[in-house]
Amino acid sequence: MAQKTNPFENMLEQLDAAAEIAGLDKQDYITLRYPERELTVNFPVKMDDGSIRVFTGYRVQHSTVRGPAKGGIRFHPDVDMDEVRALAAWMTFKCAVVDIPYGGAKGGVTVDPTGLSQGEIERITRGYTAKIADFIGPEKDIPATDVNTTQQMMGWIMDTYSTLAGVYSPGVVTSKPVEAGGSVGRKEATGLGVFFVTRELAKKLNMDLAKSTVAVQGFGNVGSNAAKYLYEAGAKIVAASDVSGGLYCEDGIDIPALLEHVEKHPRRLIEGYRQDGIKTTDNHGILTCKCDFLVLAALENQITEEVAKEVQAKVVVEGANGPTTFAGDKVLEERGVIACPDILTNAGGVTCSYFEWVQNLQHHYWDLETVNSNLERIMVKAFNEVYEVADELKIPMRMAAYIVALKRLIAVQKIRGIFL
Numbered sequence: 001m002a003q004k005t006n007p008f009e010n011m012l013e014q015l016d017a018a019a020e021i022a023g024l025d026k027q028d029y030i031t032l033r034y035p036e037r038e039l040t041v042n043f044p045v046k047m048d049d050g051s052i053r054v055f056t057g058y059r060v061q062h063s064t065v066r067g068p069a070k071g072g073i074r075f076h077p078d079v080d081m082d083e084v085r086a087l088a089a090w091m092t093f094k095c096a097v098v099d100i101p102y103g104g105a106k107g108g109v110t111v112d113p114t115g116l117s118q119g120e121i122e123r124i125t126r127g128y129t130a131k132i133a134d135f136i137g138p139e140k141d142i143p144a145t146d147v148n149t150t151q152q153m154m155g156w157i158m159d160t161y162s163t164l165a166g167v168y169s170p171g172v173v174t175s176k177p178v179e180a181g182g183s184v185g186r187k188e189a190t191g192l193g194v195f196f197v198t199r200e201l202a203k204k205l206n207m208d209l210a211k212s213t214v215a216v217q218g219f220g221n222v223g224s225n226a227a228k229y230l231y232e233a234g235a236k237i238v239a240a241s242d243v244s245g246g247l248y249c250e251d252g253i254d255i256p257a258l259l260e261h262v263e264k265h266p267r268r269l270i271e272g273y274r275q276d277g278i279k280t281t282d283n284h285g286i287l288t289c290k291c292d293f294l295v296l297a298a299l300e301n302q303i304t305e306e307v308a309k310e311v312q313a314k315v316v317v318e319g320a321n322g323p324t325t326f327a328g329d330k331v332l333e334e335r336g337v338i339a340c341p342d343i344l345t346n347a348g349g350v351t352c353s354y355f356e357w358v359q360n361l362q363h364h365y366w367d368l369e370t371v372n373s374n375l376e377r378i379m380v381k382a383f384n385e386v387y388e389v390a391d392e393l394k395i396p397m398r399m400a401a402y403i404v405a406l407k408r409l410i411a412v413q414k415i416r417g418i419f420l
């Protein structure tokens with residue numbers, strides 16, 4: 001059978017499968033099979049050499065049933081409407097799983113930021129923001145960071161929107177630098193959330209984290225922070241990769257040293273890192289290496305049907321959005337590999353974005369202890385809710401997470417009713 005890799009179809013398959021298990025009536029969730037609003041923009045940007053390039057960007061609001069639309073913006077050459085649509089839908093379910101008062105959205109610009117100057121990236125960010133300015137807002141739709149977008153870029157979004165609106169509006173975007181209304185702990189929050197969920201799952205599985213081995217695909221903001229917290233908990237990180245390649249070390253990678261290397265590298269990559277006994281490997285080698293936990297912190301569609309047959313990890317931890325295809329997921333299940341689903345596992349980022357937004361709306365700022373203890377409380381609660389449903393119905397955690405989310409979404413939809 002041909003692999004389905006259209007991420008939106010992947011999402012619909014997951015959704016329908018979960019609804020069927022829970023015996024939900026399709027009428028009750030039919031609206032969730034369609035995004036509420038979609039916007040495509042084309043905008044000109046003056047490049048450093050004086051030429052003008054026109055870029056294409058998207059913003060999709062999948063649902064505003066439980067609150068304003070919420071979700072990041074990615075800059076990547078593969079960004080297209082199907083991808084943004086799927087990512088927007090996953091945000092709806094993610095926010096419902098952790099029970100924060102948001103719907104779901106996502107945005108993206110089709111661009112490879114490698115090699116672009118800071119000035120060009122700033123002008124692309126501002127050009128895109130100006131074009132979607134009517135569509136977003138602190139009570140409407142709140143962007144944030146995602147693949148290849150930074151806190152600095154969120155600062156430019158805040159500035160562009162505030163200038164156009166004539167109103168200081170820090171709550172229009174989250175993951176801003178702390179100096180510009182960002183929350184302490186936001187940068188680390190997704191990785192920390194991945195850690196909390198992995199720790200809780202390890203307890204349920206009677207696995208000792210301190211005796212476990214971990215491979216991390218993607219050593220960007222999410223993967224590197226997840227690796228750091230897992231390392232600090234005593235886990236042995238045997239493999240790590242990013243766009244520049246992969247590293248494998250049976251005795252464990254010295255994560256503080258690798259983090260220091262990445263910090264100094266001009267493009268924040270792992271390439272060129274040296275350590276005794278370390279070998280290089282490729283993406284396939286990382287995904288299929290022998291380990292207890294395989295943390296996926298890169299892009300969608302990594303664990304396909306073929307790759308899933310070769311995965312040696314006991315648990316796949318989805319720090320990225322949509323890293324496992326529907327067919328890949330089935331193979332993992334058949335082979336007894338546990339998948340800790342994205343809409344739960346990586347929800348720490350948006351949960352901390354919620355804290356940032358609350359702080360912005362109140363103009364009252366929290367300390368790190370308040371941020372992290374609230375994050376831990378919400379992540380552990382969501383994990384337990386999902387785990388209980390999975391355990392009770394004897395279903396994979398992904399299906400359980402969708403069921404938890406769908407029930408919350410349907411409850412609100414029923415109360416709100418249908419306008420007209």
Ligand code: GLU
Nearest residue numbers: 071072144146349350353
């Ligand atoms: N891009 C992150 C995600 O996929 C964070 C989104 C947010 O903070 O709004 O969950």
